[in-house]
Amino acid sequence: DIQMTQSPSSLSASVGDRVTITCRASQNINSYLSWYQQKPGKAPKLLIYAASSLQSGVPSRFSGSGSGTDFTFTISSLQPEDFTTYYCQQSYSIPLTFGGGTKVEIK
Amino acid sequence: QVQLVQSGAEVKKPGASVKVSCKAFGYTFTGYYMHWVRQAPGQGLEWMGRINPNSGVTNYAQKFQGRVTMTRDTSISTAYMELSRLRSDDTAVYYCARDPSTPPPREILDPWGQGTLVTVSS
Numbered sequence: 001d002i003q004m005t006q007s008p009s010s011l012s013a014s015v016g017d018r019v020t021i022t023c024r025a026s027q028n029i030n031s032y033l034s035w036y037q038q039k040p041g042k043a044p045k046l047l048i049y050a051a052s053s054l055q056s057g058v059p060s061r062f063s064g065s066g067s068g069t070d071f072t073f074t075i076s077s078l079q080p081e082d083f084t085t086y087y088c089q090q091s092y093s094i095p096l097t098f099g100g101g102t103k104v105e106i107k
Numbered sequence: 108q109v110q111l112v113q114s115g116a117e118v119k120k121p122g123a124s125v126k127v128s129c130k131a132f133g134y135t136f137t138g139y140y141m142h143w144v145r146q147a148p149g150q151g152l153e154w155m156g157r158i159n160p161n162s163g164v165t166n167y168a169q170k171f172q173g174r175v176t177m178t179r180d181t182s183i184s185t186a187y188m189e190l191s192r193l194r195s196d197d198t199a200v201y202y203c204a205r206d207p208s209t210p211p212p213r214e215i216l217d218p219w220g221q222g223t224l225v226t227v228s229s
Contacts, residue, residue: 043219
């Protein structure tokens with residue numbers, strides 16, 4: 001199975017800050033990487049797929065980059081509704097695997 | 108619009124089985140793979156498996172092989188996930204999620220159902 005290592009597990013930031021989360025795969029997954037946002041008590045929501053493609057309807061302050069084993073997820077200017085948890089997921093092969101999550105908290 | 112509506116919360120005793128349903132609205136049910144993912148309280152996301160609703164062919168995570176069964180009823184656009192021999196550490200929210208691509212699947216999960224809490228307790 002492909003292991004996904006996400007960091008940091010949590011971070012504190014302020015409204016307007018630029019935030020970056022990283023995800024590392026245990027083997028080359030090309031660009032088969034997605035990012036999800038999950039708010040408390042809710043199902044995850046797809047934000048980014050194919051490493052850098054923005055899902056329809058998702059604000060442009062969210063972006064992704066990377067290929068191979070190292071990936072980055074960025075929120076360019078944090079908004080109040082962005083303080084929640086984010087997960088990466090490899091879509092290269094089954095079993096699908098997720099990173100451990102990053103909780104973005106208010107500083 | 109595309110929507111997945113899951114069955115309600117369940118409380119089960121250890122050793123029992125649970126069957127969670129996921130009804131699809133707004134698209135051709137047989138055209139898109141359905142995945143199942145679970146999340147234990149306060150924990151991350153864990154993929155359980157997927158089903159091709161057209162053929163019924165399934166792929167399960169090794170961890171759940173022998174305990175999980177994914178089926179579908181195309182007449183009512185509903186997918187099912189049954190987990191047997193339940194243990195306390197199976198307590199989790201179980202989600203269905205559609206792959207947004209017609210086969211071959213892209214292994215992306217969108218959208219998701221609202222989740223079904225399964226509590227295993229004696």
